[in-house]
Amino acid sequence: MAMRKTGAPQRFDAIAREVFAPLYPVMAGRILESCGMQEGHCLDLGCGSGWLGRALAQQSRFCVTYLDISEAMLELAENHAQGCGLAERTSTLCSDVHAIGLPDASVDLVISRGSFPFWNTPEKAVAEILRVLRPGGHAFIGGGFGNAEIKKEVFAKMALRDPQWQERIKRHSVPDAAKRLVAGVMALDASEIEITRDERGFMAHFVR
Numbered sequence: 001m002a003m004r005k006t007g008a009p010q011r012f013d014a015i016a017r018e019v020f021a022p023l024y025p026v027m028a029g030r031i032l033e034s035c036g037m038q039e040g041h042c043l044d045l046g047c048g049s050g051w052l053g054r055a056l057a058q059q060s061r062f063c064v065t066y067l068d069i070s071e072a073m074l075e076l077a078e079n080h081a082q083g084c085g086l087a088e089r090t091s092t093l094c095s096d097v098h099a100i101g102l103p104d105a106s107v108d109l110v111i112s113r114g115s116f117p118f119w120n121t122p123e124k125a126v127a128e129i130l131r132v133l134r135p136g137g138h139a140f141i142g143g144g145f146g147n148a149e150i151k152k153e154v155f156a157k158m159a160l161r162d163p164q165w166q167e168r169i170k171r172h173s174v175p176d177a178a179k180r181l182v183a184g185v186m187a188l189d190a191s192e193i194e195i196t197r198d199e200r201g202f203m204a205h206f207v208r
Contacts, residue, residue, distance in 0.1 A: 009072040013049040019157045021051070024113075026146030027200075028055035031111055034205060035138040040108030043067060043132065045097055045141070046115025050077030054084060056111060063089040065107075069096055097125040100132050107132045110139040117143075117177035123184035126206075130188050133208040141181065143174065144201010151199070178202050 032038065039061035044053030047066040054077075057064045064086075066077040074092040081090035095101040097119055110129050119125045129139050145151035158165040182195055185204045192207040 009049065009070060009076055012073070013076050015158075015161070016049060016051050019154055019161070020145075023144075023146035023150045023154065024051045024055040025059070026150065027052060027113060027144070028059050030146075030200065031056060031109075031140050032060055034140070035109060037109060037138070038062070041065065041106065042109040042111060043100075043102070043107045044077075045100075045110055045112035045129070046118070047077055047112075048073050048114075050080055052111055052113045053077070054080060054086065057081075057086050057089055058084065061089075062109065063091070065091045065093055065102075067093045067095050067097070067100065069094065098128060100128045102132045104131055105134045105137075108134055108137045110137070110141070112141045114143050116141055116181050117174050119177070119181075122177070122181040123187065126181065126184040126188060126204075130190060130206070130208055135208055136191075137208045138205065139207075140203055140205050141185075142178075142201060142203035144203065146200060148199040151201075 042053065042056060042062040042064045044050060044064055044066050047053055047068050050066045053064040053066055056062060066074055068074050071094050074094055078090065078092050081087055093101055098121055110133060116122060126141070133139060145154050181204055185193055185206055188206060190206040190208060194205040196203045
């Protein structure tokens, strides 16, 4: 899996904390409302330092497994969870999204924000997600900023940090990655599929 460079986990975490932090509780609330669940086993896929999974755990009774290909990112996610009093409901897994190291039908909810543009083969990744979901389990894969107001705030702050930030985003070919992800999701034998693109961002939601 082609992931973010692992040489600067502290820098990525600082940006999440100082710029992106407001969006995670909003996205977590949206996910919980959409799936209608409050407990079970949640997998935060390509978690980075765990901001979305942690926000979801704080708003629910879910136990969260943080999965990333970077051990350094997972260490940060674990440390943050401990600092928030969530250690008992937290575990980490260093694994690849194309070969998730979990048994079949072992997860109730899969979440992922901002990871999919780095997936080499989205079709294989979403098939793995479907494999680990229990019958009736939900997956939410996408990006976005929670709402239009937060997006505007994030873009303004990132422009001050890095004037070339928007150009870097374009080089990640996010629209093309989203198109490939949607194609992979639509090919799944899922019971429900919903693709949304609005002011909150892009999200692929499917149910096993």
